[in-house]
Amino acid sequence: xxxxxxxxxxxxxxxxxxPRADLLTCLVPALLTAMPAFIQAYMACIxxxxxxxxxxxxxxxxx
Amino acid sequence: xxxxxxxxxxxxxxxxxxTAAWYDDPQRPTTLHVCTAGNPPHQALxxxxxxxxxxxxxxxxxxxxxxxxxxxxxxxQNNHQTCQDExxxxxxxxxxxxxxxxxxxxxxxxxxxxxxKRRYGILSNWHVMAxxxxxxxxxxxxxxxxxxxxxxxxxxxxxxxxxxxxxxxAIADAQINGLHTISPDVLDVGKLNPDPGKANPGLAVxxxxxxxxxxxxxxxAVGATVQVGYGDFTATFVDQDVFxxxxxxxxxxxxxxxxxxxxxxxxxxxxxxxxxxxLTIGNPIRHVIDRFNLSFLLN
Numbered sequence: 001x002x003x004x005x006x007x008x009x010x011x012x013x014x015x016x017x018x019p020r021a022d023l024l025t026c027l028v029p030a031l032l033t034a035m036p037a038f039i040q041a042y043m044a045c046i047x048x049x050x051x052x053x054x055x056x057x058x059x060x061x062x063x
Numbered sequence: 064x065x066x067x068x069x070x071x072x073x074x075x076x077x078x079x080x081x082t083a084a085w086y087d088d089p090q091r092p093t094t095l096h097v098c099t100a101g102n103p104p105h106q107a108l109x110x111x112x113x114x115x116x117x118x119x120x121x122x123x124x125x126x127x128x129x130x131x132x133x134x135x136x137x138x139x140q141n142n143h144q145t146c147q148d149e150x151x152x153x154x155x156x157x158x159x160x161x162x163x164x165x166x167x168x169x170x171x172x173x174x175x176x177x178x179x180k181r182r183y184g185i186l187s188n189w190h191v192m193a194x195x196x197x198x199x200x201x202x203x204x205x206x207x208x209x210x211x212x213x214x215x216x217x218x219x220x221x222x223x224x225x226x227x228x229x230x231x232x233a234i235a236d237a238q239i240n241g242l243h244t245i246s247p248d249v250l251d252v253g254k255l256n257p258d259p260g261k262a263n264p265g266l267a268v269x270x271x272x273x274x275x276x277x278x279x280x281x282x283x284a285v286g287a288t289v290q291v292g293y294g295d296f297t298a299t300f301v302d303q304d305v306f307x308x309x310x311x312x313x314x315x316x317x318x319x320x321x322x323x324x325x326x327x328x329x330x331x332x333x334x335x336x337x338x339x340x341x342l343t344i345g346n347p348i349r350h351v352i353d354r355f356n357l358s359f360l361l362n
Contacts, residue, residue, distance in 0.1 A: 061149075
C-alpha cells in the first residue's frame, strides 16, 4: 500500500512517496484533493494587491 | 480623558442608580442623557463639581450586561449557530475551551506578532474568548467545543474592576496546520471595508452576530460612560458608542464579540460587548485597533 500525503496543500507541496508508489492511485488523487486549496492560495496571492498572499483560507471539513 | 468625559465617569460612579450617561454632543454639549435602572431618582442627581449645568433627559432602561449565552443552550436557531466547514465565515458562534458560555467570533483581522510576522485571526471580546482561562493558545471552537478548534487565543485586554476601561477585546490566531480556518467574509455582511470609521449620532450601522444574526440600527450616542455587569462584578467603561435597533433589538445574549459596521460601506465602527433589551454598547474600533495594532486588510 502506497503512502502518499500532502502536508500543506498550499504553494509548498510536501509529498511523501514510498518507492513504486502508483501515480494513478496515489499521487494524482492526492493532487486533485489539494487542488482547491492550491488554487485558493494562488488566487489570494495574485489578487492580494500589495499584500504577500499570506492569508490562505483552507477548505477542510470540520462538521 | 477630557474634563467633560471625566465628569460623566464621576457622575455614574457617584449615583448608584445611574447605569450610563452621555452628552448629546461630546464636544459642545447642550443636553445630558442619563440612564437609570428603574424610575429616575426622585432626588437631584449628585453632579460632580464644575460639571456643566445642562438639561437632563432620563432614560429608564434595564441594567447593562455582557452579551454571552450560557449553557444549557437551545438547539441552533439560525446558521450563525451551526457548524461550518472551512473557510468559516465569522459573525458566528464560538466557544473557548473549558467555558460554559458561547459568544460571537466577530470579524477576520490581522496583526503582527512579536517577531513582526503577520498573523491572521479572529476579533472578539475578552469575556468571550479569554475570561476564566487567559492563556495564549487556549483553543477557540466553532460552534462549540464538540467541534474542531477554530483558532488559538493570542492576545487580550483584560477588563479591570476598579478603574476605567475602554475595551473588552481579544484576538485568536486562526492558522491551523499551515492554513487559515476563516474566510475573509462575514456571515450576511460579506467582505469588510478595511478602512475603519468612527461612530456619530445618527450613523446607520449593522452587525452580524450569533443570536440575532444580521441586524441594523442607528448610533444613538458616542463618548458614553457605562456600567456593565460581568456576573460577579461591575466594570466602568468610558468613551463608548451606544446603538439601538431600527425595528427590533439590535443585539441579545450571545452577540458579544460582533463587529459593528456602517450600513453604507461595511467599515468597522465598534466592537459589540454589552447591552440590554433597548440599547447596545460597543467599544470604538479605534481603541481596539490601537491596542493590538490591528488591521482589517487581509491578503
